[in-house]
Amino acid sequence: MATTSRWRELTRHHLFWPVAVLVALLLVNVPFTPDFFSIRMTDGHLYGSLVSIVLFGSPLILVAVGMTLVIATGGIDLSVGAVVAITGALTCSYISDQADQNALSAVFLAMGIGLVAAVVCGLWNGFLVARMGIQPIIATLIIMVAGRGVAQLISDGQIITINSEPYKLIGGGYWLTLPFSIFVVAAVVAVTVALTRKTALGLLVESVGGNAEASRLVGIRSRRIKIMVYVFCALCAGIAGLMISSNTSAADGNNAGLWIELDAILAVVIGGTSLLGGRFSIGGTVVGALVIQTLTTTIYTIGVPTQTNLVFKAVVVIVVCLLQSPKFRAKVFGARSGSKPGATGGGTPSATPAKTATTPAEAAPKMEVS
Amino acid sequence: MTATTKTPTAQDSRTTSTSTPVSTAARLLGDRRLPVLVTAALFLAMYIGGLSRYQNYGFGEPQVFLNLFIDNGYLVVAAVGATFVILSGGIDLSVGSVIGFTTMFTAWLVERQGLPILLVIPIALGVGAFGGFLMGYVIHNFEIQPFIVTLAGLFLFRGLCLVISKESIAIGDSTVSSLAQAQASLGFGFLSIGAIIALVVLATAFFVLHYSRFGRRVYAIGGNEQSAMLMGLPQGGTKIAVYTVSGFCSALAGLLFTLYIQSGDPLHATGMELEAIAAVVIGGTLLTGGSGYVLGTLFGVLVLGLIKSIIQFEGTLSSWWTKIATGVLLCAFILIQRAMTARRQT
Numbered sequence: 001m002a003t004t005s006r007w008r009e010l011t012r013h014h015l016f017w018p019v020a021v022l023v024a025l026l027l028v029n030v031p032f033t034p035d036f037f038s039i040r041m042t043d044g045h046l047y048g049s050l051v052s053i054v055l056f057g058s059p060l061i062l063v064a065v066g067m068t069l070v071i072a073t074g075g076i077d078l079s080v081g082a083v084v085a086i087t088g089a090l091t092c093s094y095i096s097d098q099a100d101q102n103a104l105s106a107v108f109l110a111m112g113i114g115l116v117a118a119v120v121c122g123l124w125n126g127f128l129v130a131r132m133g134i135q136p137i138i139a140t141l142i143i144m145v146a147g148r149g150v151a152q153l154i155s156d157g158q159i160i161t162i163n164s165e166p167y168k169l170i171g172g173g174y175w176l177t178l179p180f181s182i183f184v185v186a187a188v189v190a191v192t193v194a195l196t197r198k199t200a201l202g203l204l205v206e207s208v209g210g211n212a213e214a215s216r217l218v219g220i221r222s223r224r225i226k227i228m229v230y231v232f233c234a235l236c237a238g239i240a241g242l243m244i245s246s247n248t249s250a251a252d253g254n255n256a257g258l259w260i261e262l263d264a265i266l267a268v269v270i271g272g273t274s275l276l277g278g279r280f281s282i283g284g285t286v287v288g289a290l291v292i293q294t295l296t297t298t299i300y301t302i303g304v305p306t307q308t309n310l311v312f313k314a315v316v317v318i319v320v321c322l323l324q325s326p327k328f329r330a331k332v333f334g335a336r337s338g339s340k341p342g343a344t345g346g347g348t349p350s351a352t353p354a355k356t357a358t359t360p361a362e363a364a365p366k367m368e369v370s
Numbered sequence: 371m372t373a374t375t376k377t378p379t380a381q382d383s384r385t386t387s388t389s390t391p392v393s394t395a396a397r398l399l400g401d402r403r404l405p406v407l408v409t410a411a412l413f414l415a416m417y418i419g420g421l422s423r424y425q426n427y428g429f430g431e432p433q434v435f436l437n438l439f440i441d442n443g444y445l446v447v448a449a450v451g452a453t454f455v456i457l458s459g460g461i462d463l464s465v466g467s468v469i470g471f472t473t474m475f476t477a478w479l480v481e482r483q484g485l486p487i488l489l490v491i492p493i494a495l496g497v498g499a500f501g502g503f504l505m506g507y508v509i510h511n512f513e514i515q516p517f518i519v520t521l522a523g524l525f526l527f528r529g530l531c532l533v534i535s536k537e538s539i540a541i542g543d544s545t546v547s548s549l550a551q552a553q554a555s556l557g558f559g560f561l562s563i564g565a566i567i568a569l570v571v572l573a574t575a576f577f578v579l580h581y582s583r584f585g586r587r588v589y590a591i592g593g594n595e596q597s598a599m600l601m602g603l604p605q606g607g608t609k610i611a612v613y614t615v616s617g618f619c620s621a622l623a624g625l626l627f628t629l630y631i632q633s634g635d636p637l638h639a640t641g642m643e644l645e646a647i648a649a650v651v652i653g654g655t656l657l658t659g660g661s662g663y664v665l666g667t668l669f670g671v672l673v674l675g676l677i678k679s680i681i682q683f684e685g686t687l688s689s690w691w692t693k694i695a696t697g698v699l700l701c702a703f704i705l706i707q708r709a710m711t712a713r714r715q716t
Contacts, residue, residue, distance in 0.1 A: 076517075128704075132705065132708055133708065134704055134705075134708055135657060135658065137461070137517065138651070138657050138704055139704070141644070141647070141648075141700065142697050142700050142701045142704070143697070144644065145644055145648060145693060145696050145697045145700060146693055146694050146696065146697020146698065146700075146701075147697070148690070148693055149690040149691065149692070149693025149694035149696075149697065150694060152688070152690035152693075153688075153690055153691075153694065157688055157690060253690075262521055262524070262525075265518070265521070266521075269518065275515055275517075275518060305533075307529070307532030307533060307536055307636075308529060308532070308533055309529065310525045310526070310528050310529030310532065311525070311526060311529030311530060311533060312529075313525045313529070314522045314523070314524075314525035314526035314529060315526075317518065317521060317522035317525065318508070318519075318522045321512075321514045321518055321519065321522070322508075322512060322514070324514075325512040325513060325514050326513075327511070327512050327513045328512040331512075
């Protein structure tokens with residue numbers, strides 16, 4: 001009796017299903033690559049499938065963490081892919097103009113320029129959403145469409161290749177035997193978790209996502225929080241842009257970060273954060289991003305042609321969304337689970353009982369009153 | 371719902387606005403036709419600007435104008451489908467992928483399987499419409515956001531493209547090339563079959579949206595889904611039908627694109643959904659649904675097409691300026707829409 005209740009408690013935890021999917025995906029690899037879980041030391045660096053999953057998944061984790069907070073306020077940010085491209089293009093074009101590409105000060109300045117551009121994009125998105133009251137999906141569509149043009153404008157339509165050792169470190173270098181990008185990701189995640197869960201900030205974000213107007217009335221500066229969240233998301237995308245361009249030592253305005261916004265949204269959804277806003281789980285998002293990266297790796301190792309990657313992803317999106325849909329669960333699993341529509345992410349401390357009453361279809365595309 | 375949008379009206383309203391600025395400006399902003407008028411005026415202004423700048427290079431030829439329809443026929447069809455979805459308050463992100471998939475599927479059936487194109491056309495249209503139907507079914511029955519369901523559609527169809535073949539398939543079929551080269555002479559120029567089909571689709575959509583019961587339901591659901599439901603409108607059926615229409619239009623756009631480019635490629639039409647959405651928005655349809663005109667969408671496509679031809683005529687400007695110009699226009703029209711809805715709410 002005690003074990004069943006503990007089991008039930010475990011399965012109710014908001015991280016249970018994402019982690020279960022991740023573990024299952026990892027285990028699928030074992031019959032195909034028996035040494036999948038082994039990590040070996042070569043040249044003072046750790047190598048292994050697990051390390052490379054985290055390494056290649058780093059940009060996605062960063063973007064997805066930023067996206068989580070935006071989605072928690074009931075928004076969405078489609079412009080992250082373009083921001084990735086802009087940041088990479090600016091940074092690389094600055095570095096490539098330098099006589100000494102290895103000069104530390106120049107590299108730091110270049111990174112600073114790239115990140116400032118990202119912040120400006122975030123401010124613009126936040127301004128449109130919070131001040132002008134434009135639907136987030138539309139407001140961020142502008143930079144999504146124009147941003148790649150801007151990135152190509154910066155790089156003059158070329159793929160800028162650079163040769164800078166210090167810059168290479170961020171996305172392709174090693175530190176303390178591990179890929180350096182893992183430390184960057186860990187730092188960003190740690191700071192985000194600390195800010196949102198150790199301070200009231202997370203609660204404020206969730207309250208704005210639950211009901212922006214009500215939050216404003218109780219004295220939360222909901223507009224300021226929204227702007228902040230878009231800036232944070234763009235900053236994360238900017239860091240991811242640095243990482244991607246550093247890893248390839250090149251900036252490609254057309255293809256850098258292509259479709260990363262969709263992958264990031266997918267990671268957030270897999271992680272159990274509702275697209276309606278009002279509650280979020282950073283841990284879930286990180287697991288979600290790892291699930292996507294593991295899925296990609298698994299498709300490679302199993303020997304399925306890589307082009308089916310997208311089909312698999314589509315199936316995963318559908319399955320995850322169906323499982324999150326209260327109506328689907330009610331139809332398939334009977335009325336028991338249908339009676340608790342908000343149970344998916346029940347572990348997070350949030351106060352959004354009203355949210356479950358509105359249907360997703362109606363709540364999503366409507367412009368909010370501001 | 372008279373949606374006739376003529377440019378003279380645009381000029382009239384601009385001249386009157388000088389006499390009593392405040393009240394006229396307020397009345398103008400409240401006018402639902404304003405975005406369409408602005409788009410039409412913008413198109414006219416751009417065209418006149420092009421005329422004065424590139425007259426010596428043949429910009430004034432009637433054929434240059436007709437080429438806008440020939441080169442953007444597929445986009446007109448795709449954007450008409452997107453108009454249905456956006457009017458109903460939804461969004462369809464799978465447009466570009468379905469177009470790409472249709473080019474690939476058609477090329478594969480014609481070239482690799484040896485099916486006659488006249489048999490392939492209904493199959494491709496059926497597949498597109500069925501894809502749209504499935505997405506609509508999931509959106510309605512399981513109450514998942516259109517955004518995420520059509521995102522899955524985007525992945526699925528793009529993936530299926532790549533499953534068919536990683537490389538592009540050129541179409542050498544004689545029927546296809548004769549279809550592609552067929553021209554309808556208008557006396558002062560010619561139109562391709564694709565352009566004519568696009569105009570027929572537009573006329574049909576105009577009739578359906580503005581003069582049929584189904585069209586009124588689309589507007590009602592987009593305007594206020596709750597009220598539409600309380601009124602007893604068949605909300606589910608309409609929603610599913612809207613996505614089916616969008617899937618069908620995307621597949622038709624894919625066929626026109628195949629004719630236009632005479633090959634199938636897994637990367638054809640990447641990001642076309644954004645162009646279609648941008649055309650709809652620039653054409654003045656409210657992204658929240660319930661308000662807009664399908665003729666505006668035509669003007670949206672024409673404005674986008676004109677940007678491309680002006681950049682071609684300019685010669686020194688690079689193609690990425692298209693994206694930036696599209697983004698700037700998108701931004702301007704979103705702000706106009708916002709100003710309008712703000713007025714209506716107060």
